[in-house]
Amino acid sequence: MAKTVLTVDDSASIRQMVAFTLKSAGYDVIEAADGNAGLAQAKNNAVSLVLTDQNMPGMDGLTLIKSLRALPNYKATPILMLTTESSDTMKSQGRAAGATGWLVKPFDPQKLLEVVRKVIG
């Protein structure tokens, strides 16, 4: 059975490109437009990996990661930040919040697939 990846980003085009890249490699992809919607999707679905943006209206990426880590089902689930933010300060905040990795936009589809395969196979 295909593994499900949740992509959380307020940019529809980024969600579309992430979905296109991962679906072509055989993953199931569900989408959410901000942290709140992402949290709801994560609660309602068995998600193997979460890919989230940082700057979003509503709930931002760091808050989403903290909220997910507070859920028993998501204590060990890989969560990758996919954002335009690349400062060391933000990265260390992400690491502290429980992020598995940090990807700086724009993403290369092949690199994204390599990272996803590395963390969830």
Next chain:
Amino acid sequence: MSLSDKQDSPGLLVRVWRHWQANIWLMLVLALALLIALGMMLVSAGTAIAVAASCLAVLTFTRSAVPADPAPAAMDGNAGAVVPVLSTALEVEKRRDDQYLRLRAEMTQVGSLVREAIDGLINSFTAISSQAHAQQQLAIGMTQTTNQGGEGVDFEDFVQDTSQTLSIFVDNTIKNSQTAMRLVERMADISTEVGHVLGILKDIDQIAKQTNFLALNAAIEAARAGESGRGFAVVADEVRNLSLRTGQFSMQIRDNIGRVHQFVAAAENAIFALAAQDMNFALQSKKRVEMAMHDVQKMNAHVKQSLVRIGEYATDLEARVGQAVTALQFQDMVTQLVGHSQLRLNELAGLDKMLGDVQNSLIRVLQQATPDENGARAVQDKLAAVTQKSAALATDLGRNPVSQENISSGDVELF
């Protein structure tokens, strides 16, 4: 001069106000110049325009000393002359606010235009990539079919099998032809033997004729012997009959052997023609089929090469679509940058409004016929608030959410 200094002792404006009657117009120009400098430092074109316009109005008024818009509430000649300055400043502010509105609308328009264009491009590239992938799968499938086949048919093996089968067929045909040639030789032997038999039959005929002649002589001699030769005459007659029958048999045999000889000759010709014809046909067929197989092999190699190329093109196309997907993410960055610029714009518009308020309050203070210390204090407080706000802007909006300078793919770091 710091704010605390201003609070501990009478502020600059208050102190200046005490001597305002001495040089009011000079002070007015100085104060507005201060506002212009502040506005320019805050990088607000709208502010600079508004304040500069106000200053220009004041200077114009100073030179002409003729009110363009006499105010009903004018206290005296000078105070009445300040009123058109205020109304001009308010008018400029109104225009500035209109420009801010337009700027916001245009930035929003940029965002929506880029978003719409990128959505279309993403859909196109997604479709192109899917089709390239499908094409690649087709090419891979066809390569496998050509090599091993969906049901285990190997084209190379097929060509080789056919060639081998044909060789066996041709070899057998050649052997058959050689056998036929040997048959032709046997037929010639048979003809020779038949000729011998016919020669022997001639001898038999001769013997029968001589026997007949002897029997005739014996009958003559028996007749001459009279009664005593009667028995011999019967024997001689039987011998003559035998010789006649022998001659008839010999003739029948010659006829039959003659027909056999004709049939053998005909068979000999037929076998010879057959042997020669089969050999040529088989050899030509073998040559033709070998050429056809060679062509088929070449075609097969060409098809395989083309399929490999199609696969390579599809892979290349997929890689290029990947690059396009990376590049198209500029929309996300542009949207974030435009959003951040809009925030900056809003803050600058707010600051601009505060500056306008300071400017108008100052004009009103200057408009008073008698010194207005409270008014001057209020202007000073407002100016302090503007200074504080402008300082806060640097920290509130200093961080750009988009750090990328180009569209090459970003770093990946796993914790």
